[in-house]
Amino acid sequence: MYTPKPKFSVVMPVFNVETYIGQAIDSVLAQSFTDFELIVVDDGGTDRSMDIACAYDDPRIRIVSQTNRGLAGARNTxxxxxxxxxxxxxDxxxxxxxxxxxxxxxxxxANPSIGVSYAGSRMIDAAGSPLSVAMQPKLRGIDAAHILCRNPVGNGSAAVLRRSAIEPVAVSDAKDFWRRCWFDExxxxxxxxxxxxxxxARHAVKFEGIEGLLTHYRIIPGALSANIVKQYLSWNRMLTKTEAYAPDLxxxxxATARAYQLRYLARRAVQLGDAQFARSLLSEALQLxxxxxxxxxxxxxxxxxxxxxxxxxxxxRFRKLAAPYLKGAI
Structure with a gap:
């Protein structure tokens, strides 16, 4: 069903994901709730991703192209x-x-006061097979401290946003006054x-989750430990930005939030094959x-x-021995 003003807009940034984009689009077109538009944002990739997207013949799919701006920029577009x-x-x-x-x-x-709705996520591997673990976050009683320390939303494909709740948050791009931004690019x-x-913390938007594992979140191997360092530095920048408007938080x-983040990165370091780095990260977390x-x-x-x-x-050797029991969990 196509309507000029659908109930839902699904925003999908695309950058060099030709292996997976078909599965992502198919999962949207297979929704039992059909009053939606799917906005595919071409973020300037160089593979066949957009050829695959353009091959779909469904009026609910809209394609928007831009020069590469990264995930935050593609979401804003x-x-x-x-x-x-x-x-x-x-994603x-x-x-x-x-x-x-x-x-x-x-x-x-049913709940007009809720600005962000989310649910748990099932973890899948690169081939799309379910892993033995899932993200099953806290669903109610969420405040800024809980988001800071535990991030119940969990991943970028879990959240559903109420437009009226996020409209007041939009700011003008520093280089283009007429471009509106929600995510910080x-x-x-x-x-x-x-x-x-x-x-x-700044706009008092209410978060609440619902039961179920409603996102299939893909774990793709091949990242390097250097990416863990970049992730931690970026997370620290987030902390510094937050401190400017929410110093009491x-x-x-x-310190607690930093410890939880370090523990998470220690698990990632084991998964990526750097045991010594993982030990250092966990030790720092427990000291904090x-x-x-x-x-x-x-x-x-x-x-x-x-x-x-x-x-x-x-x-x-550890990963080989633990695989039957801890697949996807480390």
Whole structure:
């Protein structure tokens, strides 16, 4: 069904994802809730991604092209072009559960005070096969401190935004007054958590989740440990920006948030094959917030055991032995 003003706008940034974009588009077209538009934002890639997108014959698909601006810039372009009352974000290597839009529509229609609706995510591997772990976040009682420390939204394909809640947040681009921005385009990483915290801490936008694993979040191997460093530096920039408008939030929760982030990056370092780096990251996390081990003993204990085993056995041998039990979890 095509309407000039759909209930939903699905915004999908695209940059060199020819292997996965077809699955992402198919997951949107397969939605049980059909009153949507899919805005595919061509972010200046060089592979066959846009050829694949253009081959679809569905009037609900709209293609917008731009020179490369990164993920934040592509999302801004898509949001600016969108017409729906609700905006669902989907990265082009992820997929939606067939009922995702329907369930978020029910949630947001029934609760006008909620500005951001989200749900848990099923982890899938590069081939699209389910992994043995999932993101199952806290769903209610969410405040800025919880977003800062635990980021319940979890990933960039989980959130559904109420247009009226995010319109007041838009600012003009520094180089183009008429270009509107929601995500901060100075960030090439951590742009989503920066936006969630700003929505909550600065603009009092309410976040609430719903039951279910409604996003299929793809884990793609091949990143380098250097990317972990970049991710941490970008995350720290987010903390510095937040401190400028919410100093009390950072004073009260900044150290704890940093510890949780370091623990997460320690798990990523094990996954990427750098056991020694993982040990350093986890050690720093526990020094910053020793109570983390008491607050979340299972997750901290599993992370510690994985880091220790990887250092004793060697990462390659550890991953081979642990694969049947910890696939996707480290």
């Amino acid at each position: 898509g949001i600016a072009a969108s017409r729906g009352n609700y905006i669902a974000l989907l 082009s290597d992820d997929c939606f559960h067939p009922d995702k839009l329907r369930l978020h529509y029910i949630h947001l229609e 100075n960030f090439r990483q951590s742009e989503d958590i920066e936006f969630w915290i700003r929505l909550s 950072i004073a009260a929760h900044g 917030a020793p109570r983390m081990a008491l607050a979340e003993p299972v997750k901290t204990g599993i992370t510690g055991a994985a880091v220790l085993a990887a250092n004793v056995l060697g990462t390659h």
